[in-house]
Amino acid sequence: MSYFAVAALELTLLGLLAGLAGTLVVLRRRSFFAVALSHATFPGGVVFAIAGWNLLLGQALFALVLVLLMTLLGRIRGQGRQVTSGVVLSFGFALGTLLASLNPGLGIPVEALLVGSPLSVASGDVVATAAVLVLTLGVLAVSWRRILFHTFDPVGFAAAGFRSWPVELIVTGVIAAAVVVSMPAVGAILGVAVIIGPAATARALTDRLEWIPPIAAGIGVGGGLLGLWFSRELGIAAGGAVGLVLAGIFLLAVAVRAVIRKASRRTAEFATVGDRNPA
Numbered sequence: 001m002s003y004f005a006v007a008a009l010e011l012t013l014l015g016l017l018a019g020l021a022g023t024l025v026v027l028r029r030r031s032f033f034a035v036a037l038s039h040a041t042f043p044g045g046v047v048f049a050i051a052g053w054n055l056l057l058g059q060a061l062f063a064l065v066l067v068l069l070m071t072l073l074g075r076i077r078g079q080g081r082q083v084t085s086g087v088v089l090s091f092g093f094a095l096g097t098l099l100a101s102l103n104p105g106l107g108i109p110v111e112a113l114l115v116g117s118p119l120s121v122a123s124g125d126v127v128a129t130a131a132v133l134v135l136t137l138g139v140l141a142v143s144w145r146r147i148l149f150h151t152f153d154p155v156g157f158a159a160a161g162f163r164s165w166p167v168e169l170i171v172t173g174v175i176a177a178a179v180v181v182s183m184p185a186v187g188a189i190l191g192v193a194v195i196i197g198p199a200a201t202a203r204a205l206t207d208r209l210e211w212i213p214p215i216a217a218g219i220g221v222g223g224g225l226l227g228l229w230f231s232r233e234l235g236i237a238a239g240g241a242v243g244l245v246l247a248g249i250f251l252l253a254v255a256v257r258a259v260i261r262k263a264s265r266r267t268a269e270f271a272t273v274g275d276r277n278p279a
Helices: 003-027 031-040 040-051 056-075 080-102 123-154 154-157 164-205 209-234 238-276
Strands: none
Touching: 003 031, 003 040, 003 164, 003 209, 031 040, 031 056, 031 080, 031 164, 040 056, 040 080, 056 080, 056 123, 056 164, 123 154, 123 164, 154 209, 164 209, 164 238, 209 238
């Protein structure tokens, strides 16, 4: 396969994954957590780069450590998820920056860990993304109803005798896996946009929960491939093009929803006036 075909396949898989992991991020309001995690896995990639090992594996292992750490810190009373995410973000990014500065002779450009490139992904990256997608589908098929129950009625969830930490661990693990496998294509910075953007757009377009995952997946795949096409035709950075396209689709969806709501209010007002002043 050509490098362009590999990039298209990777972005297609990430788009489908955005329909699952991204939906969890949006429904459970974990956007800042995803941002923190994407940046905090930075030292894992640097350490494995120093050792000459696979960067993705290093980031995945460090993400596992961070997931366990966040789960434990999240159980401390008085410490909200935002506080925990902020602490982990600061710790991870600072550690990665320190390690990179102490090893200026790394064999790979460290900035690649931050921005990535769809055109530089390898077949191993595609396999990893496909594996995470299949695993996520299996996990959510088993636990989706319980996750929704905990998301929208945590009090009732606890009253029913269920424990919260297994759900938190599953959700955090899925988000972490999605963030990690997106990094070779779009890096730590744009990876969040690729995972969250499609689901946020779907949430703006519909209030029906069952429609959010398929709409998000469609937007993720379409937006990713459109951005890749723009990058080839215009000679611009592929990762940046994908991020801009997905952001543009989100802004367009928000604008369309605002127009529809305004039109609906005007229609309701006219109907009310007509009822008060019958002919």
